[in-house]
Amino acid sequence: MITTHNLGFPRIGRQRELKFALERYWKKAITEEDLLETAIKLRQLHWQDQAILDWVPAGDFSLYDQVLDTSFLLGNIPARLGTLSGNELDNYFRLARGRAVSDDAACSCVSAGELTKWFDTNYHYIVPEFDKNTQFSLHAAQLLQQIREAQQQHIPVKPVILGPVSYLWLGKCKDAVDKHELLEDLIPVYGQLFKELENAGIKWVQIDEPVLVMELSEEWKYALRKAYYPFQAVPVKLMLTTYFGQLQENLQLACELPVDGLHLDAVMARDEVSKVIDWLPNHKVLSLGVINGRNIWKTDLNATLDWLEPLYALLQNRLWLAPSCSLLHVPIDLDSEQTLTDDVRSWLAFAVQKLQEVKVLATALDHGRESAQDALDENQAALEDRWHSGRVHRAGVKNRLSQIDTAMSRRKSSYHLRTAAQREKIPLPLFPTTTIGSFPQTQAIRETRLAYRTGKLPEEAYQIAMQKEIEYCVHEQEALGLDVLVHGEPERNDMVEYFGEQLTGFALTQNGWVQSYGSRCVKPPILYGDVAHEHAITVQWIQYAQSLTKKPMKGMLTGPVTMLNWSFVRDDQPRSETCKQLALAIRDEVLALEKAGISIIQIDEAAFREGLPLRKSQWQAYLDWAILAFGIAANGVQDSTQIHTHMCYSEFNDIIDAIARMDADVITIETSRSAMELLDAFDQYRYPNELGPGVYDIHSPNIPSIDAIVDLMKKAAQRIPMQRLWVNPDCGLKTRNWEEVKPALKNMIAASRYLATHFKATRVS
Numbered sequence: 006m007i008t009t010h011n012l013g014f015p016r017i018g019r020q021r022e023l024k025f026a027l028e029r030y031w032k033k034a035i036t037e038e039d040l041l042e043t044a045i046k047l048r049q050l051h052w053q054d055q056a057i058l059d060w061v062p063a064g065d066f067s068l069y070d071q072v073l074d075t076s077f078l079l080g081n082i083p084a085r086l087g088t089l090s091g092n093e094l095d096n097y098f099r100l101a102r103g104r105a106v107s108d109d110a111a112c113s114c115v116s117a118g119e120l121t122k123w124f125d126t127n128y129h130y131i132v133p134e135f136d137k138n139t140q141f142s143l144h145a146a147q148l149l150q151q152i153r154e155a156q157q158q159h160i161p162v163k164p165v166i167l168g169p170v171s172y173l174w175l176g177k178c179k180d181a182v183d184k185h186e187l188l189e190d191l192i193p194v195y196g197q198l199f200k201e202l203e204n205a206g207i208k209w210v211q212i213d214e215p216v217l218v219m220e221l222s223e224e225w226k227y228a229l230r231k232a233y234y235p236f237q238a239v240p241v242k243l244m245l246t247t248y249f250g251q252l253q254e255n256l257q258l259a260c261e262l263p264v265d266g267l268h269l270d271a272v273m274a275r276d277e278v279s280k281v282i283d284w285l286p287n288h289k290v291l292s293l294g295v296i297n298g299r300n301i302w303k304t305d306l307n308a309t310l311d312w313l314e315p316l317y318a319l320l321q322n323r324l325w326l327a328p329s330c331s332l333l334h335v336p337i338d339l340d341s342e343q344t345l346t347d348d349v350r351s352w353l354a355f356a357v358q359k360l361q362e363v364k365v366l367a368t369a370l371d372h373g374r375e376s377a378q379d380a381l382d383e384n385q386a387a388l389e390d391r392w393h394s395g396r397v398h399r400a401g402v403k404n405r406l407s408q409i410d411t412a413m414s415r416r417k418s419s420y421h422l423r424t425a426a427q428r429e430k431i432p433l434p435l436f437p438t439t440t441i442g443s444f445p446q447t448q449a450i451r452e453t454r455l456a457y458r459t460g461k462l463p464e465e466a467y468q469i470a471m472q473k474e475i476e477y478c479v480h481e482q483e484a485l486g487l488d489v490l491v492h493g494e495p496e497r498n499d500m501v502e503y504f505g506e507q508l509t510g511f512a513l514t515q516n517g518w519v520q521s522y523g524s525r526c527v528k529p530p531i532l533y534g535d536v537a538h539e540h541a542i543t544v545q546w547i548q549y550a551q552s553l554t555k556k557p558m559k560g561m562l563t564g565p566v567t568m569l570n571w572s573f574v575r576d577d578q579p580r581s582e583t584c585k586q587l588a589l590a591i592r593d594e595v596l597a598l599e600k601a602g603i604s605i606i607q608i609d610e611a612a613f614r615e616g617l618p619l620r621k622s623q624w625q626a627y628l629d630w631a632i633l634a635f636g637i638a639a640n641g642v643q644d645s646t647q648i649h650t651h652m653c654y655s656e657f658n659d660i661i662d663a664i665a666r667m668d669a670d671v672i673t674i675e676t677s678r679s680a681m682e683l684l685d686a687f688d689q690y691r692y693p694n695e696l697g698p699g700v701y702d703i704h705s706p707n708i709p710s711i712d713a714i715v716d717l718m719k720k721a722a723q724r725i726p727m728q729r730l731w732v733n734p735d736c737g738l739k740t741r742n743w744e745e746v747k748p749a750l751k752n753m754i755a756a757s758r759y760l761a762t763h764f765k766a767t768r769v770s
């Protein structure tokens with residue numbers, strides 16, 4: 006018989022129950038007991054959702070983050086938490102977010118652990134910290150508690166833990182400590198854990214080592230051997246689990262490590278399966294992740310069976326089936342959606358539906374396809390509908406795509422000629438000031454949008470309400486004295502969803518939430534079909550805003566690469582093709598804005614970096630088509646139209662050349678927290694166009710002082726000629742309130758004026 010299992014399940018809850026419980030707990034509206042009660046209920050429910058499988062994970066649930074849980078499991082708590090009051094949960098949230106509850110006494114706040122992206126997903130984990138004093142010790146009570154709960158529910162439970170090598174690899178050294186030396190200490194703690202798990206009645210343990218899909222130095226490969234050799238004697242069976250990519254040069258190593266099973270992401274690494282079978286010793290189980298855990302499309306079950314049947318004949322009991330990775334990265338249940346059209350809905354599978362797919366495959370393999378005929382037929386019919394749907398395939402879009410030539414992605418003239426034309430058209434002072442687009446999204450704005458969306462507010466009243474917001478925003482910016490104004494984006498719930506709603510080829514969900522970090526979730530739009538721009542999206546708002554002021558109004562758009570990277574994207578054509586379609590759609594909007602008299606247009610590429618493949622050897626291919634797509638969107642304008650782009654991060658060193666190739670006239674980036682990184686990047690590379698290094702950390706309620714801004718800008722001016730510098734915040738202001746924004750921008754403008762007189766220079770191009 007084939008064995009089915011799951012690697013991890015979303016924990017936020019169908020109605021985001023965990024999110025709301027956490028946020029209420031932090032506000033002290035509920036007690037710790039209430040919070041834990043919610044967690045127990047969610048676990049129960051989610052185990053029931055998975056009970057059709059032979060092995061169901063435990064320990065994948067987390068109140069905040071599973072890597073943070075691992076730090077607590079291994080007793081790796083930074084010293085700064087040592088003497089604070091409160092219990093373990095207080096310290097857990099302190100490390101997660103700086104404070105135990107929202108009004109934690111000032112003396113009990115600590116700096117939170119760093120948040121960083123989990124491989125190439127949009128999930129963020131809390132980075133483990135190591136230093137010379139780091140010691141490990143086992144604290145398995147939480148994990149054992151989850152296991153007991155599952156056992157009480159008669160769930161066949163398989164604990165999930167992050168392996169020691171990936172744990173070290175994901176962490177950051179705070180001093181000169183050597184991670185590889187820490188491994189010595191760590192191995193026995195895992196050994197103890199396995200003993201405890203055996204005592205708890207556990208047979209199989211899933212041990213995740215996603216680093217096996219990365220380019221590893223010899224030292225890291227050695228670390229894997231060193232960690233796993235002692236584990237061959239442990240009293241539980243280990244399923245070494247990899248995901249998110251191919252094993253490539255690590256394949257042999259992964260097959261050889263002395264464990265009882267290997268899980269392979271057979272969506273990303275299907276081509277490697279036969280090689281893995283060759284290398285895998287006969288006593289080991291091979292778990293194939295055949296259902297995509299990163300996307301929301303139904304799997305082609307018949308085609309998967311065509312491929313699996315001979316493998317099953319070969320491997321027999323040694324074959325296990327699962328989703329490719331944890332289902333943390335997809336929404337929970339398609340049944341929570343009421344507004345999707347029937348066709349689109351029939352093409353989709355969320356977490357619950359994906360597990361049903363695993364089950365259907367297993368049934369068909371064990372008992373023949375006839376035994377699952379209804380499910381297979383239904384699956385086939387849905388796929389055929391999708392393949393041939395007129396809503397997916399649009400001849401006009403494909404035709405236009407075939408006519409793209411690379412000249413379309415380039416500006417007519419070089420930056421130097423353009424900048425002269427732009428300065429003539431839009432004279433600006435030295436160190437011009439602007440913002441990144443959004444202004445505070447007040448409760449009133451959100452309520453107005455909701456009322457409009459739910460049909461309670463008629464179109465006309467909505468338009469008037471939004472115009473009022475724009476008026477207020479323009480008025481405030483004029484009063485402050487900003488040089489390039491924005492309309493404030495009150496009509497946008499989210500920078501990607503908003504454009505997704507307006508373009509053809511996207512579907513939006515009501516509850517398709519995916520955890521981004523802690524209690525924060527995102528709801529990626531579903532990009533199912535050829536993308537077309539059928540009507541202007543932003544022009545009326547921007548034009549209205551421009552009519553209120555003589556200052557230049559910047560038109561704000563989301564770029565094609567960010568639209569792609571923050572959506573669930575169709576899997577029936579290469580991502581690069583889909584991105585080019587998005588690029589043409591955004592190009593139409595750019596040209597519509599230009600035609601409407603808007604001379605400055607910002608195309609946000611907040612998620613440009615996120616699309617980088619895990620392996621550096623694959624970066625160039627991605628960057629080539631991503632730059633092409635941005636260029637198609639942005640570069641069809643006249644010389645005198647100024648294109649801005651914005652990216653909210655400061656790691657630029659490794660892609661600065663690519664960013665320069667995008668050839669935006671102005672790029673604004675996040676820098677206020679990491680002046681040093683900015684300096685590194687621009688020391689080594691002469692960025693040719695204009696730059697706005699962020700000087701106001703919008704993630705913090707703090708108001709930056711004039712001096713701090715001046716300092717940062719002076720540092721920038723040592724690397725970039727001051728004629729090419731802008732002054733702006735790190736990112737949009739929508740999460741802040743006006744009481745913070747006004748004084749911060751006031752200081753920003755004062756700093757700019759000071760700098761302009763200080764440098765006593767005139768603008769030259």
Ligand code: GLN
Binds near residue numbers: 561
């Ligand atoms: N224009 C967007 C805003 O200001 C940019 C957001 C982002 O970069 N994440 O909100």
Ligand code: ZN
Binds near residue numbers: 611651652
């Ligand atoms: Zn940003």
